[in-house]
Amino acid sequence: MTAQTLDGKAVSAQIKSELTVRVRALAEQGTVPGLGTLLVGDDPGSTWYVAGKHRDCAEVGIASIREDLPADATQEDIEAAVRRLNDDPACTGYIVQLPLPRGIDTNRVLELVDPEKDADGLHPTNLGRLVLRTNEPVTSSLPCTPAGIIDLLERHGIDLEGAHVVVVGRGTTVGRSIGLLLTRKAVNATVTLTHTGTRDLSTHLRSADVIVAAAGVPGIVRAEDVKPGAVVVDVGVSRVTDPETGTSRVVGDVDPGVLDVAGWVSPNPGGVGPMTRAMLLANVVGTAERQAAAGA
Ligand SMILES: Nc1nc2c(c(=O)[nH]1)N[C@@H](CN(C=O)c1ccc(C(=O)N[C@@H](CCC(=O)O)C(=O)O)cc1)CN2
Numbered sequence: 001m002t003a004q005t006l007d008g009k010a011v012s013a014q015i016k017s018e019l020t021v022r023v024r025a026l027a028e029q030g031t032v033p034g035l036g037t038l039l040v041g042d043d044p045g046s047t048w049y050v051a052g053k054h055r056d057c058a059e060v061g062i063a064s065i066r067e068d069l070p071a072d073a074t075q076e077d078i079e080a081a082v083r084r085l086n087d088d089p090a091c092t093g094y095i096v097q098l099p100l101p102r103g104i105d106t107n108r109v110l111e112l113v114d115p116e117k118d119a120d121g122l123h124p125t126n127l128g129r130l131v132l133r134t135n136e137p138v139t140s141s142l143p144c145t146p147a148g149i150i151d152l153l154e155r156h157g158i159d160l161e162g163a164h165v166v167v168v169g170r171g172t173t174v175g176r177s178i179g180l181l182l183t184r185k186a187v188n189a190t191v192t193l194t195h196t197g198t199r200d201l202s203t204h205l206r207s208a209d210v211i212v213a214a215a216g217v218p219g220i221v222r223a224e225d226v227k228p229g230a231v232v233v234d235v236g237v238s239r240v241t242d243p244e245t246g247t248s249r250v251v252g253d254v255d256p257g258v259l260d261v262a263g264w265v266s267p268n269p270g271g272v273g274p275m276t277r278a279m280l281l282a283n284v285v286g287t288a289e290r291q292a293a294a295g296a
Pocket residue numbers: 049095096097098099120144145173250268269270271272273274276277
């Protein structure tokens with residue numbers, strides 16, 4: 001068997017074209033959605049991701065607002081930048097690019113973000129809304145990577161109703177938060193959250209209809225641990241350096257042999273990454289629509 005591709009690039013292009021229509025409708029009411037980014041320091045990866053977010057904004061007609069601070073910015077400097085973004089009416093939604101430099105209290109910074117402007121969907125208020133409102137339609141930003149994964153699966157016709165999803169990794173941006181979305185009544189999946197303390201990961205993986213690999217451990221999901229025909233989503237991003245050539249490349253959590261066993265696999269790159277970016281744009285358009293409706 002050769003697995004079919006969960007094509008994040010194609011689906012994200014479709015989402016962007018749908019968002020362009022919503023952005024035009026907002027413009028007709030006199031509202032321009034604006035994405036703010038707060039970047040601290042000059043880490044090449046973070047700098048590249050932030051630039052990509054603003055390129056995406058330009059594509060769909062969302063305005064860009066940037067707060068760039070030096071690597072030696074203090075907690076107070078960063079919190080002041082968050083307050084500026086909270087107060088800026090042109091910024092309808094924003095993100096604090098992670099990770100923040102060592103020594104900064106990240107949770108204190110993130111909790112200062114106005115929940116109504118939280119474009120990452122990771123503010124405690126917005127995660128709390130997902131915990132409390134399991135049946136109602138969601139009216140706040142959703143965590144981008146989890147929402148992108150579910151959209152990617154649904155748009156490929158994969159039925160999650162009653163499916164057993166095994167998540168590998170308990171980080172906030174993916175592992176912990178995806179369970180909140182998958183177990184909502186509208187999706188209705190059954191979720192097992194595994195992590196480095198899990199005994200016998202293989203047994204869990206072998207019972208999965210869908211595996212979401214978000215551990216950041218290259219090759220942690222092996223072909224022999226995947227049920228034939230299962231769906232495998234690769235979220236892992238690890239940079240490995242070839243000792244001989246000294247060149248580095250990004251590798252995921254899924255061993256390439258899985259392609260011979262699974263029914264569907266998300267490529268990495270080209271799977272979850274583009275969906276995360278598309279969901280960020282969707283969140284910003286959502287924040288602008290809600291703010292326009294509240295002001296109308
Ligand atoms: N505030 C946030 N910080 C971080 C997040 C986040 O969601 N919110 N996630 C990551 C980085 N990230 C977005 O910021 C991100 C990473 C990768 C991609 C992506 O499209 N990757 C491409 C491959 C790129 C390459 O070739 O290197 C892909 O998967 O196809 C998008 C967003 C940490 N920080």
